[in-house]
Amino acid sequence: MVSERKRITLQGELEEMRSLVENAERARKHAESELTEAHSRISELTIQITTISNDKRRLEGDIGVMQADLDDAINAKQAAEDRANRLNTEVLRLADELRQEQENYKHAESLRKQLEIEIREITFEAEQRRGKEAMAGLRKYERQYKELQTQAEDDRRMVLELQDLLDKTQMKMKAYKRQLEESVSSVNHLIDDTFTYSGHFKCM
Incomplete structure (x- = not known):
């Protein structure tokens, strides 16, 4: 048991x-x-x-490149603005000089026409009087007329040159304005891209 x-x-x-x-x-x-x-x-x-670390490094590199591009675009935009401002000042100065030369030309042209009238009057008087004094006065006015005619021609040439320079400067200004608009567009695009990449980067 x-x-x-x-x-x-x-x-x-x-x-x-x-x-x-x-x-x-x-x-x-x-x-x-x-x-x-x-x-x-x-x-x-x-x-x-x-994978996340690699993506982070890649995005950091992309953001660095985009920041450099953004800085370059901002500098280019500022340079274009400076050139546009300088050209605008130059255009205003040339326009003022052109107006002054046009006024000088009009004044010289008015004097020339006035002298033409006086010469015709003196010529008529000289033909009537046949006097030496009248002929001397005629020669004097003829000299003044030629001088004024030369001055008027110089003024006219100056007006044309200034107008040509003004036209060329305005064309340059338009080109710089286009360049400025392109720079602004590039800066805005780069800023948008930078914010987008920064957003992705912060999410990691």
């Missing part, structure tokens, strides 16, 4: 140990499975982190 009870007791303990071993084996396999999944997840996260 004692041996039977001992056998039964040992049999129970053996069954209990088997159950414990099976539970331990299941726990080991579960732990191994979780460890494998953890390693797999770590590998995936490592790849994602590497």
